[in-house]
Amino acid sequence: MTTVGILGGGQLARMLALAGAPLGVRFLVVDSLADACASQVAPLLQADWRDFDALERFAGRIDVATFDFENVPAETAQWLTEHTAVYPNPRALAVSQDRLAEKTLFREIGLGTPAFAAVDSREDLARALETIGFPAVLKTRRLGYDGKGQFRLRSAGDIDAAWAALGPAPLILEAFVPFERELSVIAVRSREGEFRAYPLTQNWHADGILSMSLAPAPDSAALADEAYALARRIAEKLDYVGTFALELFVHQGRLLGNEMAPRVHNSGHWTIEGAPCSQFENHVRAVLGLPLGDTTALGVNVMFNWIGELPESAPVLAEPRAHWHDYGKAPRAGRKVGHATLCAFTAEEMRDRLARVAWALGREDQAAPVLRALG
């Protein structure tokens, strides 16, 4: 009997546990919330991540530790490596926790990024804007996700408001890039260094939160090999083990690095039904040293993200090859509470299915860009 410990008990932990159970794997989740949604499908150890007594009990009950959230305190990740096997390793977490380190890594392995500069003071900010120009985006270097911790600067008149909103803190200023589209690579690397990637996913955000994904991304064959090679170089540089996501912008036909998530990723949820082995099962396989699974896409797949509250499920459930995922979380503005995946054999079949579901749910606006991308 093998037990995987997961730091964080949200929907990613929940889907990891559901994917790992058929492999005979048991899970133990640590979360400070008694109602963490993963606790509906796996045992929960309710504890703060800095409660080292609790972590000691945790480490004693598991064979390997992993994460459902990258913002685990560095000292927690480090402590764990001294008490159990930990995948991915804390260095991979640390790099992705700091936008400056992340973008620096991207440049090192040959992935272009928007122009960026470290900002530690109001003076740094003003100086960086002279080089980078407007519009630009000021971001916290740490603890940002789903568009949180970001401020857009359109002119010098925004400097004071931006600094007031985010400073003083370690920040990064990035050039605003009017990208043509957003893609992600979901990939997995084994303990032995084997690397596999799913077909590129195209993503659309709303209010900084992922709204829709389409996989395989249309007309992406020319970019795919380069994207895989970049993802592979990052994983090798970090000696990464497990599933991760590399978010990319396409600007003037070129790939730019946006960010890396050292975990299973929202834009890879379509792999549960749209690939023979999901990103979740592959993460479990990787951290346990099992053979990696098949990452090909079966047909065309579209994911709707449900933010804040769930729509009615019946119009989705009534559709052939449509899959509903309710994370068992209470509704709250801006919260990811579920998703739905539509699968089809062809883009044409998907257009019909997607249009019908979007209409039935009153979600035509959400689905519109995906319908356009499907041609």
Add this chain to the structure above:
Amino acid sequence: MTTVGILGGGQLARMLALAGAPLGVRFLVVDSLADACASQVAPLLQADWRDFDALERFAGRIDVATFDFENVPAETAQWLTEHTAVYPNPRALAVSQDRLAEKTLFREIGLGTPAFAAVDSREDLARALETIGFPAVLKTRRLGYDGKGQFRLRSAGDIDAAWAALGPAPLILEAFVPFERELSVIAVRSREGEFRAYPLTQNWHADGILSMSLAPAPDSAALADEAYALARRIAEKLDYVGTFALELFVHQGRLLGNEMAPRVHNSGHWTIEGAPCSQFENHVRAVLGLPLGDTTALGVNVMFNWIGELPESAPVLAEPRAHWHDYGKAPRAGRKVGHATLCAFTAEEMRDRLARVAWALGREDQAAPVLRALG
């Protein structure tokens, strides 16, 4: 939040809970064993099925009750209907608990069966053998499964041994039918009477226990419509709600009824990956009154049953589109401890995959009849 209660906490309950969790459904399992394997993925109420105080707590915590085992005492099922919604209804359970009632129902709806006769005494047995002839099979009418409670009679010299083995108890004598093959229909009926069936599955048994399944069953198109119509008539006659299996023999090209299982069924495990909506998810949808899901087969699917103990998983995990299911049960002779499903787009691809996996596991004998059926 909807909670489904399941009487019985074995692998069927476990797979029901794993399939229902993405729908946001919670589960509560009742089983007398503290280590019932479903308890690894859902809360367990440890209690005997005749402990009505415990059942009262159970009924108070659930919205609907269902079963992972048909041999629930009739008074338990009846008591439950007075305290909560119960699907399938106790009458469907009762019919399938009694081989005589089951075969009588088959004849009523127009499904042929092997010749049979009720046997309540040694004299009944001798008399029934005069009509039915040898070889014949004496079976307990109740509580038989996986070949348990059966005795084969080859000549009059076996009568005393057969009666000593199974009598005195309500028994049934059935003519032995040298069938060409065994098929099953896995079907689901909704609370509103909608009926859907998966493509026919061909099955092979060893020592009375399911060993291999292949779906869709090759060359079964001519039989499929008749099989679906028969399954539908049975479901309508019983006002059945949920997933069920109808096991059939093919004898001289004709379908004969073997037995009906009022629950998700081992020969439908391939639907987890081989159909857009599995028999487990469809059962959960049906008992909750949700729309039924798509029951088409995606390509060609083969299931290996693991009896007694699990083989090594790596050769299966290393194969594309191969899926491992470890039920989290301790090894024990004759016990179903897991299964593996291989999926392929074509029969030719399946032959290669199946031969390779069987060889790697040293299971050539187990896989041989399926390879022959694949042509």
